[in-house]
Amino acid sequence: MIYYLGLIGIAAFSITGVIAAGKKDMDIFTIVLLGVVTALGGGTLRDIIIDASPVFWITDLSYLWVSILASILTFFLVRYVKHVLTLLLFVDAFGLSLFTILAAEKVISLGFSNPVAVLMGVITGIAGGMIRDILTLRMPLLLGKEFYATPALLGAIVFTLLGDFFPLHPYNRLYAIGVIFILRAAAIQWGLYYPGWLVYGKKN
Numbered sequence: 786m787i788y789y790l791g792l793i794g795i796a797a798f799s800i801t802g803v804i805a806a807g808k809k810d811m812d813i814f815t816i817v818l819l820g821v822v823t824a825l826g827g828g829t830l831r832d833i834i835i836d837a838s839p840v841f842w843i844t845d846l847s848y849l850w851v852s853i854l855a856s857i858l859t860f861f862l863v864r865y866v867k868h869v870l871t872l873l874l875f876v877d878a879f880g881l882s883l884f885t886i887l888a889a890e891k892v893i894s895l896g897f898s899n900p901v902a903v904l905m906g907v908i909t910g911i912a913g914g915m916i917r918d919i920l921t922l923r924m925p926l927l928l929g930k931e932f933y934a935t936p937a938l939l940g941a942i943v944f945t946l947l948g949d950f951f952p953l954h955p956y957n958r959l960y961a962i963g964v965i966f967i968l969r970a971a972a973i974q975w976g977l978y979y980p981g982w983l984v985y986g987k988k989n
Contacts, residue, residue: 794883796855798824803859820856825910849927878969885910899945906941940965
């Protein structure tokens with residue numbers, strides 16, 4: 786199940802990369818490359834930091850092929866979607882949820898502590914989207930006022946706590962993924978953000 790969730794996450798972030806590039810007049814090769822970089826960037830950075838060699842997609846090219854296929858299909862189909870920006874945000878939220886928890890789970894399985902797993906989960910979840918937004922000259926979602934990294938952080942913490950208190954429960958990862966997606970979706974739908982007193986340089 787973990788493996789297939791990972792493939793779904795790869796496809797989701799590939800889709801966001803193509804959508805983000807959709808109005809930049811890029812050719813199909815460039816857009817597919819952007820989709821691949823978006824999908825694989827976060828996990829690659831994680832594996833480099835924790836010295837997990839070789840990098841995950843090198844040992845299993847299914848991740849690369851899924852990313853390429855998802856990017857190509859999105860390139861041809863996204864033009865028929867009316868609310869592209871909304872689709873981008875919600876698919877990104879889904880990818881963020883999956884990547885964060887699957888990364889935290891991998892780091893724990895390699896023997897690292899919970900704080901390291903939480904940090905690596907957040908980095909993996911947000912890195913691909915940041916690379917995508919930078920390459921397409923967009924304001925990174927991380928820098929917006931809505932909750933972005935915060936849901937990933939809270940979800941990763943929930944996952945590690947569930948693992949400590951209910952280590953044999955089969956749905957721990959699904960609960961944590963749900964926490965992240967619900968919080969992020971709520972932020973997208975209702976514009977949830979930090980109060981002024983928790984924002985640097987903002988006066989109440």
